Amino acid sequence: MLNALLFSSGWLALAAAAQALATLALWAPLTSAGYRMAALVLAATLLVYNLDAVLPFKHLQPAAGSLRKVWQQQHRRVLAALASLAAAVGAALVWHDGWLAHAGWLAPLAGLALLYSWPIWRWRGRWWALREIPMLKGFLIAGVWSAVTVGLPVLLRRPPVLLPVEQLFGQRFCLVAALTVVFDIRDLSRDRAAHLRTLPVWLGQAGAKAVALVLLAGAMAFGLWRGTGPGILGITVGLAAAVVLAAREQRHEYFFALLTDGVLLVPAALYLGLR
Numbered sequence: 001m002l003n004a005l006l007f008s009s010g011w012l013a014l015a016a017a018a019q020a021l022a023t024l025a026l027w028a029p030l031t032s033a034g035y036r037m038a039a040l041v042l043a044a045t046l047l048v049y050n051l052d053a054v055l056p057f058k059h060l061q062p063a064a065g066s067l068r069k070v071w072q073q074q075h076r077r078v079l080a081a082l083a084s085l086a087a088a089v090g091a092a093l094v095w096h097d098g099w100l101a102h103a104g105w106l107a108p109l110a111g112l113a114l115l116y117s118w119p120i121w122r123w124r125g126r127w128w129a130l131r132e133i134p135m136l137k138g139f140l141i142a143g144v145w146s147a148v149t150v151g152l153p154v155l156l157r158r159p160p161v162l163l164p165v166e167q168l169f170g171q172r173f174c175l176v177a178a179l180t181v182v183f184d185i186r187d188l189s190r191d192r193a194a195h196l197r198t199l200p201v202w203l204g205q206a207g208a209k210a211v212a213l214v215l216l217a218g219a220m221a222f223g224l225w226r227g228t229g230p231g232i233l234g235i236t237v238g239l240a241a242a243v244v245l246a247a248r249e250q251r252h253e254y255f256f257a258l259l260t261d262g263v264l265l266v267p268a269a270l271y272l273g274l275r
Contacts, residue, residue, distance in 0.1 A: 006257035007071045008082055009049035015261060016149055017042040018268035023168065024153040025272060036093055037156050041148060043090035048113045050083035067253040102155050109151075113144050137198055138180030146172040167226035174219035175264075178240055181212040182247045182260045189249060205248070212244045236267040 005011050021038040024030060053072045072079060094100060150169045184191065184198040185205055191198050199208040216237050223233040240263045246255075 003067070003071050004075075006254070006261075007068045008079060009046060009053075011257065012049065012261045012264070013042045013045035015264035015268070016045045016145065018265055018272065019149040019172070020153055022268035022271045023150055024157060027153070027157050033097060033156065036097055037152055040090055040093040040097075040099070041152060043086040043093065044113075044148070046086035047083050047090060048116075050079045050086065051114065052116065054080045054083065068257065105151070105155070109144055109147055112140065116140065135197060135199065135202070137196075138177055138184060141180050142173045142177035145176045164226035167222050171219050171222035171226065171228075174215045174222060175236070175240060178212040178215035178219065178244060179260055179263060181208050181215075182243055183256060184208065185247045185249055186251070186256050209244055209247070213241060216241050216244070232267055232270045235270065236263065239263050239266060
């Protein structure tokens with residue numbers, strides 16, 4: 001059951017939904033519309049990550065001892081069914097709450113998320129995906145994640161411009177970008193073999209960790225700038241820094257799927273729990 005929660009991206013989707021809900025709670029009391037928005041974020045995250053997990057070419061790749069890949073290959077139909085269910089729920093919520101009015105803003109985000117792993121253009125004799133653009137992988141993930149968990153609550157509440165939306169976006173972007181470095185360390189050998197240029201491939205593990213710590217310092221700075229209390233902010237950044245420093249390619253899958261993704265759940269859970 002733990003493998004199902006982690007490797008179906010259920011744990012990650014809960015973190016995304018909680019972050020969106022916590023963002024919304026900064027500006028107004030939570031209502032049924034807010035909870036439906038969080039459910040939409042949950043469904044969208046499950047759709048994107050499980051659709052990516054069932055790509056045909058990924059199941060032709062060797063699992064290379066990865067517990068996550070073995071589980072996903074064994075449960076491909078379950079992941080496809082979960083992605084289909086998430087798509088149906090997400091479509092119903094988009095229609096019910098009028099999100100189609102924001103299609104001009106949401107469609108590019110959906111396109112980036114859904115096409116992240118798909119080979120979409122041909123260059124130098126082979127097809128390339130967005131994730132294969134040198135150094136783009138982690139920053140693309142952080143940008144889409146932050147745009148969804150900050151942008152959707154903004155669209156729902158339409159807060160006055162005086163609210164620190166830009167600072168919150170910067171804080172979340174830096175936190176997520178730092179944690180993507182941890183997953184790039186996990187995939188170091190595979191990315192190197194595939195000639196995928198990520199931070200750990202380019203700078204080595206020590207250099208990539210240094211960049212991640214700088215990003216975490218940026219998250220701290222953005223948080224203090226927008227007036228976040230040092231308690232929750234310090235706990236979140238401290239836990240993220242500990243995960244970054246402890247990251248190694250040989251770590252157990254649970255280190256990445258449970259602990260690293262779990263850091264994303266911490267600030268939202270603390271904020272919502274202390275309200």
